[in-house]
Amino acid sequence: MIHHVAKVLPLAVAGLLSACTTYAEPEGSSLDIARVAPGEISERTLKDVTRTLSSDEFEGRMPGTVGEEKTVAYLIDRFAKAGLQPGNNGSWTQDVPLVEITGSDFSELRIGGPAADMRFAPSKDYVAVTYREAPSIAIADSELVFVGYGIVAPERGWNDYAGIDMKGKTAIILVNDPDYETEGLDGPFNGRAMTYYGRWTYKYEEAARQGAAAALIVHDTFPAAYGWNVVESSWTGPQAFAQTDNGNMDETMANGWVQKGVAEAIMKAAGTDLATLSAAAKTKGFKPVPLGLTASLGFRNDIRKYASQNVIAMLPGSERPDEVVMHTAHWDHLGRCTPDATGDDICNGAVDNATGTAALVALGEAHAKAGPADRSLVFLAVTAEEQGLLGAAYYAANPVFPLASTVGGVNMDAIRMYGPARDITVVGGGKSELDRYVGTALDMVGRRATPESTPEKGFYYRSDHFEFAKRGVPMVYLKDGEDLLDGGVEAGKAKAAAYNDQAYHGPNDEYREDWPWGGFVDDVELYYLIGRMLAEGESWPNWLPGDEFRAIRDKSCAASAGGC
Structure with a gap:
């Protein structure tokens, strides 16, 4: 049911995303976008699930705690009452072994x-x-090598490790992509818009593939998109990772960050300077620079192994049940955290991400009420997003439904309560043919797409959908609209700033009964329409030619007897 939909003139589908990207349907592409009816999205469900999951009783939903036990039990109960079925071969859960x-x-x-x-x-x-x-961990006298942006991208003719053996050495790496300072979206790495090569996760992965002993990224606030305070708080204290058969011994011995001033001092001691090397690293053909210096560091580790759980529900398809449309949201948050001035030490995570989890339940209800679609609809509540997308990564590496049979999907993370909006922000627009589905859904409800205001921050690579995307599955990620019916763009930006400054990842991210729930319903309706169109159609949307995930999807499809 559509509530409080923005009253704007419908846009032509072909031009819907022109504000955020120029989209041309690839030659030979023909998408079958099914006509679907709106869903009946329950505002009561959105309220009840958000209120319950963000209550103090759930203690901030930290994986491996009593808060997880309560969350998993509650979600199973809600999914069952919604009329869904267990999604893991008769089980509602998938164990996720963590360390x-x-x-x-x-x-x-x-x-x-x-x-x-x-x-x-x-x-x-x-x-x-x-x-x-x-x-x-003990790293002694490891040779330091400046490797620019630490990128190996054969399809772009780029190799920052060309001609060097990194075994036992420590890489010093710049954050983001070589062309992040570009004003537009044209450049060897999509200009202003970050690619996965710009994310710190990729840089550590590549350093490990190169055999490096350690990888140290140079922190710079603008290209990193956050200050040193965020690095310090996030990279100290307990860190969770997925368990592997070899104990992750194929990773580097240490991954970390150094302050920009530290990097400048190191370069000066090496007889050069960071600015000169950084400029050189922006050009194709850059070669790694041995610095003639060594690095030493060490620390002890306390290790705890435990299992967390993803929760999986499904509505089997009536015609092609082996073809799957995925819906994801992370149920976890930070648990107990630094107390505020009142002594409150529970990070309740009402917006982040009780809202997205509530949307997952409400979508399951709406689809079940509408009846089975041609394809199966899967509702995956993943664990340990806050610790590095670990639940999504585990599922994507150990899928219950083969990824080559997963048509595509949507992800919901931190749906902020700003009120009804005329627009919606498309994160990662211009990457896949799913833009057409987004455009059609927006046309149906009379809303428009807004481009990311800060594409250099790489938000497409920072939530659970990314673990599917990097394995080839096209995924949609929408964020809050900025142009509010009540107050316009100025009000939208003010509310976003207030949330980021006062509530994000803190005890103040708490449930409020007086939130403007109509906007939440509107946004969930968009997810419903996109998912239903994918589930009722026959097309297999792909990444656009040249996208970093296109080759992965094509290879997956070519190797599959069925599916895409």
């Missing part, structure tokens, strides 16, 4: 050389963790 590694007794980061003996303090100057399940 928690807490570093301690950090040494200084010592930089040595013929005429250098510098020491930098942990937390203040550098942070480091290990993905390895090892009782301690």
Whole structure:
């Protein structure tokens, strides 16, 4: 049911996303976008699930705690009452084996050389963790190499590790992409818009593939999109990772960050400067630069293994049940955290992400009420997003439904309560043929697409859908509209700033009965329409030619006997 829909003139489907990207349907592409009716989205369900999951009783929904036990039981109950079926071969859950590694007794980061003996303090100057399940880490006199942006992209003719053997060495890496300062979206790495090559996760993965002992990213606030305070808080204390058969021993010994000033001091000691090297790293043909210095650091690890759970519900398809449309949202949050001035130490995560989880339940209800679609609809509530998309990553690596049979999907993360809007922000617009489905849904409800205001921050790579995308499955990620019916763009930006400054990842992210719920209903209706169109159609939308995930999808489809 559509509530409080913005009253604007319908837009032509072909032009709906022109505000955020120029989209041309690839030659030979023909999408079958089914005509579907609106869903009956229950405002009561959205309220009840958000209120319950963000109550103090759930203690912030930290994986591996009593808060998880209550959350999983509650979601199973809600999915069953919605008329859905268990999604994991008769079970509602999928075990996600995790390992928690807490570093301690950090040494200084010592930089040595013929005429250098510098020491930098942990937390203040550098942070480091290990993905390895090892009782301690000791890196001694590891040769330092500046590797630019740390990118190996054969399809773009780019290799920052060309001609060097990194075994046992420590890579110093710049954050983001080489062309992040570009004003437009044209450039070797999509200009202003970040690609996955710009994310710190990729840089550590590539350093490990190169055999590096350690990888240290240079922190710079603008290209990183956050200050050192965020790095310090996020990279100290317990860190959770997925368990692997080899204890992650194929990872680097240490991954971390250094302050920009630290990197500048290191480069000066090497007889060069960071600005000159950074400029060189922006050009194709850059070669890694051995610095003639060494790095040493060490720390101890306390290791705890435990299992968390993804919750999986489904509505089997009536005609092609083996073809799957995915809906994702993360149920977890931060648990107990730094107390506020009142002593409240529960990070309730009402917006982030009780709202998205509530949307998942409400969508399950609406689809069940509408009856089975041709394809199966899956509703996946994943764990440990806040610790690095771990639940989504585990599912994508161990899928219940083959990824080559997963048509595409939508992800819902932190649906903020700003009120009804004339627009919706399309994160990662211009990447896949799913833009057509988004455009059709927006046309149906009389709303428009708004481009990301900060594409250089790479938000498409920061939520659970990404773990599917990087394995080839096209996924849609929408965020809040900025042009509110009550107050316009100015009000939308003010509310976004207030949430980020006062509530995000803090005890103040709490449920409020007086939120303008109509806007929430409107946004969930869009997700319903997109999912239903995918489920009733026969097309297999793909990534656009040249997108970093296109080759992965094509390879997956070519190897599949069925599915895409």
